[in-house]
Amino acid sequence: MPNITYIHPDGSREVLDVPVGTSVMRAAILNSVDGIVAECGGEMMCATCHVYVEEAQMPLTPPQSDDEKAMLEFTASERKPNSRLSCQLAVTPEMDGLVVYLPESQV
Numbered sequence: 001m002p003n004i005t006y007i008h009p010d011g012s013r014e015v016l017d018v019p020v021g022t023s024v025m026r027a028a029i030l031n032s033v034d035g036i037v038a039e040c041g042g043e044m045m046c047a048t049c050h051v052y053v054e055e056a057q058m059p060l061t062p063p064q065s066d067d068e069k070a071m072l073e074f075t076a077s078e079r080k081p082n083s084r085l086s087c088q089l090a091v092t093p094e095m096d097g098l099v100v101y102l103p104e105s106q107v
Contacts, residue, residue, distance in 0.1 A: 002096035006033050006051075009104050018091045024100060025049040025086035035102035042087035044068060048106040049086040050075040054099040058082055061089055061098075077103030 001017040004024055008014075018027040028036035028049075037048035044067060053061055061084060064072075068088050072079050086100065 002091050002093060002098070004091065004095070005097075005099045006035070007099060007101045008035055009102060020091055020093060022091050023087050024051065024089040024091065024098070027091070028086065033102075035106065036086060037106040038087065039107075040087075044071055044085060044087055047071050047074040047076075047085060050077060050103055050106060051084055051086045051089075051100040052080055052103065053082045053084050053089075054101070055082045057098055060092075060095050064088070075103070076105045076107055 006014045040046040
């Protein structure tokens, strides 16, 4: 299983083994990772699963849809070039070692 690292604003880390096909958001929720709210349950309607992908690893992630780009306008924390909605990041074998940073706030 691919390894995904979640880095909290205080620098602490949680590393999870995530089954292929599971979203970065769903893995966080199932493992009680603090900092992912996911109010809409992964339906891309709330922007409360916002993460920052390690910039060098952005090519490992799928392209953003127009809907994701639009929803990122509603994040509680600053939107950056490496901002993604973790509900839209379905884990692939190539994502092994992916690092995502959790923002200060989701709501």
